[in-house]
Amino acid sequence: MTVLTGADLEIRTGEIVGIVGANGSGKSTLMNILVGVLEQDAGTVERTGTVGWCPQDPLLYDRLTVGETFRLFGAGYGMTAEEIDEAKHRLASKLDFEQYLDYRIDQLSGGNRQKINLSIALMHDPDVLMLDEPYTGFDWETYLTFWDLAEELAADGTAVTMISHLIEEQSRLDRIYEVRDGQVYDVTDQEGETDTTAGERGEETDE
Amino acid sequence: MNRTTTAFSIGIKEQARNYVLVALLVVLPVSFITLAFAVTQDVEMPVRTLVDGETVTVMRGMPEVHGVIMTPITSALIAGLAGLFLMREAKDTDGRLAVAGYRARQVIAARFGVLAAITLIVTGVSVGVMLIDFQPEHLWWFVAAMLVISVTYGLIGMLVGAVLDRLAGMWLMLILPMLDIGLFQDPLFIQSEPDWWMKLFPGYWPVRVMVDTGLTTDVDTALSLVWATGYLLLVAVLTIGVYYRATRAK
Numbered sequence: 001m002t003v004l005t006g007a008d009l010e011i012r013t014g015e016i017v018g019i020v021g022a023n024g025s026g027k028s029t030l031m032n033i034l035v036g037v038l039e040q041d042a043g044t045v046e047r048t049g050t051v052g053w054c055p056q057d058p059l060l061y062d063r064l065t066v067g068e069t070f071r072l073f074g075a076g077y078g079m080t081a082e083e084i085d086e087a088k089h090r091l092a093s094k095l096d097f098e099q100y101l102d103y104r105i106d107q108l109s110g111g112n113r114q115k116i117n118l119s120i121a122l123m124h125d126p127d128v129l130m131l132d133e134p135y136t137g138f139d140w141e142t143y144l145t146f147w148d149l150a151e152e153l154a155a156d157g158t159a160v161t162m163i164s165h166l167i168e169e170q171s172r173l174d175r176i177y178e179v180r181d182g183q184v185y186d187v188t189d190q191e192g193e194t195d196t197t198a199g200e201r202g203e204e205t206d207e
Numbered sequence: 208m209n210r211t212t213t214a215f216s217i218g219i220k221e222q223a224r225n226y227v228l229v230a231l232l233v234v235l236p237v238s239f240i241t242l243a244f245a246v247t248q249d250v251e252m253p254v255r256t257l258v259d260g261e262t263v264t265v266m267r268g269m270p271e272v273h274g275v276i277m278t279p280i281t282s283a284l285i286a287g288l289a290g291l292f293l294m295r296e297a298k299d300t301d302g303r304l305a306v307a308g309y310r311a312r313q314v315i316a317a318r319f320g321v322l323a324a325i326t327l328i329v330t331g332v333s334v335g336v337m338l339i340d341f342q343p344e345h346l347w348w349f350v351a352a353m354l355v356i357s358v359t360y361g362l363i364g365m366l367v368g369a370v371l372d373r374l375a376g377m378w379l380m381l382i383l384p385m386l387d388i389g390l391f392q393d394p395l396f397i398q399s400e401p402d403w404w405m406k407l408f409p410g411y412w413p414v415r416v417m418v419d420t421g422l423t424t425d426v427d428t429a430l431s432l433v434w435a436t437g438y439l440l441l442v443a444v445l446t447i448g449v450y451y452r453a454t455r456a457k
Contacts, residue, residue: 037302051306059303061217061296063224068217075213076307104224120307 003029005182007043011128016150016160018170020187021179027163028056028132030179034161035130049127050077056132056163058117062106066097066116069105070123077124087123094149095119095142111137122149129153131162147172210309214317222321225292231285232329236336243277244270244340255394256418257427262400267422269395274341275421276393279414282326282333282353283360283384289325290364291376293318294450298369301454314454315447322365326357333357343421348432352416355435359409360384362439362446369449384410394418409438 003026011017021027032038034045035053060069067088074084092098095115100108105116114137121129129150135143151172154160170176175188222228247270254267301314330353343349363383367376390396391405392414405411412435419428 035306037306053303053306055303059300061221061300063221064217068220072213072217073304073307075210076304076309078308120303 002041003182004033004179004184007033007179007184009177009184009186011159011161013127013159014154014157015174016154016162016172018162018164018173018176019179019184020164020170020176025179026182027179030184031130031132031161031163047128050124052121052124052126052129054118054121054129054131054134056136058105058113060105060113060116060120063104065104066092066101066108069116069120073120074123079124084123088119091119091122095145109137111139111142114138115142118146122153125153125156125158127158129158129160131160133163133165209313211313211316211320214304214309214314215320218317218321219324222289222293222325228285228289228292228325231288232332235281235285236333239281240274240277240333240336241340243273247273252395254418254422255397255399256423257415257431258423258425259427265423271341271422272395272418274337275343275417276389276395276414278333278337279353279356279410279417280384280388281336282329282357283388283410284381285329285333286322286326286357286361287364287367287380287384288377289329290322290361290366291368291373291380292364293322293325294365294368295373295376298453305454309454311451311454315450318450319447322361323358326354326361330354330357341421343417344424345420345426348420348426348428349417352413352420352432352435355432355439356388356410356413359413359435359439359442362442363409365446366442366449369453387411388414409442412438 007030009017019027019030029038031053033040034047035051036045036047037053061072064072070084070088071081074087079087088101089098092101095118097112097115097119100112105113108116114134118131118134121131121134131150135146138146147169150160150162154174164170164173175186178185178187250269251266252269252272253264254272255262255264257263258265297318301318304314305311330350334350334353360380360383364376364380367379371379387408387410391401391408392410397405401411412431415431416428416435419431420426
């Protein structure tokens, strides 16, 4: 089944880019291709720097504790034990899950599981952050904390991309791409209209 | 610790918390092997085996034959389910490890290492339980064939886990060792050589070795162990290929 017939976009350093679109339009497929867990049929994806990915459904190992989960992914990112420990406590404090560090993933509530899902994407301070509806299950305070974090990261030069459904948060986004009919349109300044403006540098893909 | 070692050690912890697997490890050997010895009538039965390269029939006690067959069934069944669980649980999430920087070969080495460790334990427990009631004539040849069939079934479990969901995979991995080892290769049921298609099953070569080295005084099936190892390597290459496709970064 063909989901995307022409997707051309770029994510620039230090900006927060939103990807919007109707259910089933191919937003997650697009992100999976950008991240590298799904192979595109055609076209190229260029990634520079380290990538952090927060998938829509928490992809975590149920029988590992939160601490073990950090250790496993931290090793993948090439972090030392001290760096992993520092990142774990920093994010646990920020997102308020310090009391659950010794809990197994399958013992956590949906919201706390999502906090770990997000933290794993953030723990190595990536250059490019790909977030697929990262706040699902968050309470209001955690939702606001998440946006503070995203804005801090963007200010530090991280390229943040997120799939979003909420109209009210579009004011927080620097640019907005809409996935529609298998195509990706830049709709940043064109509410309700379409635009096929392509990016100039960074990441692009075709399928 | 490097990535492979970290993923392996954490993978072992994860499997140790798989209570279904631990329960199978405790319950199945006793209920399959010990009960097989306990309830089987002690009568002499004709058994097909290999002597000096010829297929012959020898008379052996039925509990001994039953034990020789039930031990690999137990081990293959648990190892197969372990492989299935491992693949089902890791299939999607291991892709995230690739995004985090793990090379496919590191993830594969860690996962196969976990399966190897589980298989060693399963084989050890199964043979240990069997030894309470029965001592094979050539223990280490028997153990070698047990390891080969257990690892082969563990890998088949992983392959099944890559294509079927958990429930369908469980049914298949419960039935397959029973049919293969317990019916197609059972020397009590098949008094002549099994049909050609029965020889395609993973149990054919290892069970020949186990019947020979478990029940007769001479080792006549060294070549069968080589074929069994070849079969194992073939399944291993196939499984690595499938796993590599699932876990490599695109």
